[in-house]
Every structure is written in C-alpha cells, then in structure tokens.
Amino acid sequence: MPRAVDSMRLPLAAALKDAVFAALIAFGLFFFLIGLRTEQGPTGALQITTRLPALAMLVGAAFAGSFLRALLFGREPIRLGRTLPPALTRIAERAGRYAGLALLAFALLVPVLFYHDRYLLDLGIMVLTYVMLGWGLNIVVGLAGLLDLGYVAFYAVGAYSYALLATTFGLSFWICLPLAGILASFWGVILGFPVLRLRGDYLAIVTLAFGEIIRLILLNWQSFTGGPNGVSSIPRPSFFGLPFVDEAGGFASTFGFAYSPTHRVVFLFYLILALALVTNWVTIRLRRLPIGRAWEALREDEIACRSLGINTTTTKLTAFAMGAMFGGFAGSFFATRQGFISPESFTFGESALVLAIVVLGGMGSQLGVAVAAFAMLGGFELFRELDQYRMLVFGFAMVAIMIWRPRGLIATREPSVYLGERKAVAGTLVQQGRA
C-alpha cells in the first residue's frame, strides 16, 4: 500500500473537523451579509428581513466542499498543472500555427455566414473591439511588462476625440481616426513621464489614478464634454465618403445594391477586424525591431537593460504611446459605432476587463488574447440572464487564473530572438511586470 498517497488524504474524523471549521467560517462570513437583508421600508427607514435558506445553503456548501476536499486531497494545496504537459504543448504548438489562420478565416467569413443575424454581428463587433483593446494593452503589459490599470483612459480619449471633432468641426471618421490615435498616444506620453521611475505595482496604482482622473474630468467638465449626458448624435462612418443611407449617392445606390441597414454593420465589422489586424501586425513587426526588443529586454530586467545602454525612458514612453494609440483607435471606432458616448462606458471595470483578457490569454501571447476576448465576452453573452452574477464570476475567474494558470490559456511564448532553431518556450521562462 503506497503510504505517500495515503498520507495526503485525511482520516474521516480529521476531515469532519476541517469541514466543521469551514462551515463555521462560512457562517461567520455570510450570517450578516447573506442571512439578513436590509431594504428600505415604506417610511424610508431600513428594515431587516431574514434569508436563512440561502445562508444554510452556503454554509452547507462550505461544509460539503471542505469535507470532500479533505478526503480527496488532504490539506495540501490543490495544484493543477501550471503548464500543459510537454506532449500536449507540442501538439498545441503545432495546432497554434494553424489556429491563428483558422480563426482569421472564420472572422473574415462571419458576416457572410451570419449575414441575417444582426445580434451575432453586433456581438462579433464587440468581441473584435476587445480583441483590439487586448492587443493594444498587450504591448504595454505583455511586451514592455508595465502594468497599466488605466488603459480605458486612452480608449476614452480616442472616443471623445472623434466624438467632439466630428460633432464640432464636422470632420469625417477617416480624418479623425489618425487624430484620435495621435491624441491618445500624446496622453500616453503624458502619463508615461511621471511614472518612468515607478516599479510594477506603484505604476499600476498611478495608472489607475490617471484613468480615474480622465473619467472624472469627462464627467465634470460639462461645457466641453457634456458631462454625464455624454456626446450624442455622433456621425456614423461612411464607406470612404459614401454614407450608408437609402438615397442616391449612398453606398447601396452607388454600387447598385438594394439598400439594407446590415451593410453598415458588415462594414463596421470589417473595419474593426482590419483595425485589430493592423494592431496585431504592427505588434508582430515591432517585436523584430530594436524598439520591440528593447521592450522585451525591459520586461526581463530593467537594470541589465540600462547597463547595456538601452534608454529606458524612451523605451517606456514608446510602449505607453504605442499602446495608447491603439486604444485611441479602438475608442474612436467605439464612438462611431455607438453614435453616443458617456463617461459611464469608461470606468475602472472596463480597464479591469481588458486587463483580465490580456492576463487570461497569457501576457505577451497574441493568439491567447484573441481567444480570451472571445471566451470572456462570449461567456458574458451566454450567461446574460445571470447578469448580476457575471461580474462576480469574472472576479473569481481572475483569482482562479492567478492561482492555477498564472501564465494564461496559452502558456507558451514565441521568443523574438532565438539560437538556431525557432521554437516556443514555456511562459514561465518569461518575466512579467518586474519593471
């Protein structure tokens, strides 16, 4: 009888003891917050109602869960494999080369396959927006290793740039798009300067504060941004000058189609797909350039980086500017798609969502980010009825990923520089956010 395995598991009595302990803890945690509920009564004063079944269920679940865990795993922490086993990794690596292409082909075909399903097209546009945001943030977090919790600020700058330029000066989307990118990257540099000297988590908090400042200014500067009412009737995009309207000179009549409102949706879909692919392509190309290598070197070791004569100031600033620029592009796309924006769309939760996509996908892995955006937003849509629970699940997912798969879904990375043969390496060999 192999004793090593046995000693992990606990005898029944000890397991029971653990379970009772867990149930007590659960009772303490949930008694006031779940077991009792406060509601405003008719007089306006708070009244208390009990909700004992829910409390009993949670305590019971804690008891049962802890009991089973103690019997099956003992008190050792449960370890799922932090990376896939080598054989699987090799298969995944081979599949990964084609998975990207397959996903791209699928994305290109979505408007053809689901032409009549407006809901799916809208969902696709949303997923692609987050893919683009994820890829943009990946430059800052995944490549340069700078944790940015205020990424949504650049998204907001892009959105408001387009919205205000278009509604005030009547500039078209195609002129505003580069302007929005430039403005956003300008703000990226402004944020970048003060945080140059900061290390990982200080940096994170400052970027968070920055994001909140931008949101609060958008909220309170009523005369400029419209305050909480936001900016409405933002011009919709045109097909390079041909508007999507049902009249002569519109897109449909110029090309001799019957007019359909879906044309615009399909155009928006291909537009965001193109923007996202540009982001991806630029990132892949940049990784081969000295600046991209400097980013990755910075992520691995800032001191070594400096010792080798890399200018860390410009390296960090370009990373912020580049990431911010793509955030700005995505923002102006968001504005033109929605036709209406308000500060509510740019809260910290949004930054956390984009960050979660990047982290879940595996920081630095382009394919992983796309898969994660798809999984996360698809999951949100699937559980739409459980609307109030989805942020809760989202929070649990973030914690669980950090515990069990801190390197994300795609745990291998393609090194930019290699000796001899080119092959993927385990994500654990890559530093994350030490800078």
Added chain:
Amino acid sequence: MEYFLQQLINGVTLGSIYGLIAIGYTMVYGIIGMINFAHGDIFMVGGFIALIAFLALVAIGVTAIPLALFLVLLIAMALTALYGWTVERFAYRPLRGSFRLAPLISAIGMSIILQNYVQIAQGARVKPLPPLITGGHTLIASESFNVQLSNVQIIVVVTTLALMAAFSFLVARTRLGRDMRACEQDLKMASLLGVDVDRTISLTFVIGAALASVAGIMYLLYYGVIDFYIGFVAGVKAFTAAVLGGIGSLPGAMLGGLLIGLIETFWSAYFSIEYKDVAAFSVLILVLIFLPTGILGRPEVEKV
C-alpha cells in the same frame, strides 16, 4: 477664519478615517510587498456588517445606543477580520512565490468579487442610517459663521487615536509586533529564526481588516449612508495616504491620512467639490513623482 477652522475640523475627521484604512495598506505592503487592492472593499464590508448588525440588534431589542454601538464595534471588527483572513488565505497565500504581479491581479479580482457580492446580497441602493450620535458643541459663535464640533467628530478622532495607540503598542512591544517587524525586514531570515511567517502574515491581514472595519463604522456614523461602491474610492485615497506618509511606516500612514483628508476637505471648500477626487488622485501622482518614498519612508534600494 471661522470657515477655515470648521474645514480644519472636518478635514481631521475625514483624515482619521483614511488613516485607519491606510494602516492596512501600509502593513501589508511593508511585510509582503503587495498592494492589497481589496482592502478598500474590506472597509466597505466592515461598514455593511456594522449597519446590518446594528439593525439586527435594534430588532432584537438592544436599543441603548452606547451598548448597541459597542456590540456593533465588536461584531464588525471580528467578522471583518474573518473576511481579511479568508481573503488572504484563498486569494493571496497560494500566490506566494508566484510572479510579481500575480497577487495584485488576484487582489483586483478579489475587489471585484467583494463589491459584487455585497451588491447582490444587499442591493445596489444607497443604505441610509439615521444619525445615532447627535449634538455637538459650538466652538466659536459669530454672526456670520458658527464653528461646530459635533459629537460624532469627537468620537471618530478619539477612537482613531485610541486605536493608533493600541496598535503602536502592539507593534512595538508584543511578540506578534516583533514577528511582524522581523517579517518586514526579511521574510526568509525571519522564518529561519523561528518566526511563523504564514501566521504573522495572516494576523497582519486580520488586524488590518479589523482597523478597516472601525473605519467603516466611523464612515457610517459620520456620513450616515453607505453603498457597495464606497470601498473603491476610499481605498485609492487611503492608499494615497499610505504612499504619501511613506509606505511601511505606521505614523506615516496616519500622517498621510490626515493630509489627504485635509487636502480633500479644503479643496472641496475652496475650489470645487466636483473635482475633490481628482485632487486626491493628483496628489498620489505628484507624491510618487517628487517624493516616491513618502514623508516618513525609507528609500528603497533595488538590488540586482
């Protein structure tokens, strides 16, 4: 002048609350070098537990306010401490030895969990509580402006001072305090010398959460309303306070809390109330640029 004095009193009260929260940040950062992003939400949970416990006590017939408040204080401190322990145990302890940003991301997840948990369990609406402690003293009466010092303000400041004194004693004089200081200097060396590091870290979270729950009660008494979202903004401000005072330093946390409270109050009083949060967040950025070690902090030497 009267107006200034009144704002000074308000600022000190607010600053005491921030200071109590800031201690949790500064201790955790000092010992394991992570920003406990969920700490602000622990403060919110503490406030909620206090509110519900108070209503429950009134419902079962404890109507003497001083007794009820004392019991609420005990209940909230104990249960919020339990939250602190649980969060550390499940979200942070498994990550010790993981890469540097893992605990921070996990903490962000935990913060989202706590906010949404309270929102689902207790509803998203603002919860009002009628003022329990009323009355006050008029310090200066003039025809234009009366300077008021309310009893709530006295209680907030006195409680904060008492807790600070008790906590300073704990850190300076007790076995646990010595363990904590040892862990702060060198985790590995402390464990080699027989300090139970896991236990010390757990207790740090427990104490931090208990202090945050007191801050939650003070907030509830002072403002009379609470909602599930107060933890986020208060958390960032308290973290700012911890950084401003010098992270890792206990008097620094208190000093930073006072300064942030004063800055926020004076900013609201003399400039614009809409931008008070912007002022506090800007202070954080400015401090980190010009004074990254804070007022009472030690410079950190980065080793290769």
